[in-house]
Amino acid sequence: MGGMGEELDEELPLRERKKRATRQRISDIATGLFVDRGFDAVPVAEVARVAGVSAMTVFNYFPRKEDLFLDRIPQAVELVAVAVRERRPDETPLAALHRLAIRLLEERHPLSGVGERFLPFWRTVIASPALRARAREGVEEVERSLAEALAGTGVPDPHLLAALTVAAYRTVFVTSARRLLAGDPVQEVARDHRRCLESAFGALERMVPEEPAATRRDDRSG
Incomplete structure (x- = not known):
């Protein structure tokens, strides 16, 4: 459902902007998969694979699977x-x-x-x-x-x-x-x-x- 604080991103250091961009990309990919097939039908491993990151990286940004979708x-x-x-x-x-x-x-x-x-x-x-x-x-x-x-x-x-x-x-x-x-x-x-x-x-x-x-x-x- 979109990332948080997009309007403030330009004021952040480059490293933080990159982290937020990665977080947003993972969430957007997860959202698309969940909407298409249902939340329970899509494992975190698949989200990670489609996003090109490890499952550990996904959980670094989103402690729980539900937070991938309810990221607001x-x-x-x-x-x-x-x-x-x-x-x-x-x-x-x-x-x-x-x-x-x-x-x-x-x-x-x-x-x-x-x-x-x-x-x-x-x-x-x-x-x-x-x-x-x-x-x-x-x-x-x-x-x-x-x-x-x-x-x-x-x-x-x-x-x-x-x-x-x-x-x-x-x-x-x-x-x-x-x-x-x-x-x-x-x-x-x-x-x-x-x-x-x-x-x-x-x-x-x-x-x-x-x-x-x-x-x-x-x-x-x-």
């Missing part, structure tokens, strides 16, 4: 943390996360859940219990990352807020994905997806007291 999980973990920690001055964490969600939708990013080209991906996940289980674990990883980022912001009970935020986003994501799988027009789904995001984040904002201005300044100073 690390990006999601990073994005939510960065959105909170690098938010604009006087912007609440929820407002920063809201802005991130809208940006992903406008870019038709895989993590937005909206886009015709993602249909084969979702069908492959639905058909594989192993991928569904790993996807659930990925949601938990995102929630933990968000809770850690929220911990120093002054919001009450960052773990609860992280859980509610991730659950709300996941609900909107899954609803849109199901509609697209059912054949609903992308533009119609995208419009409703945005409306649901606005409603979800509006509800979350009403649940959280105003963040102290001093905290907004201080939590990024260290």
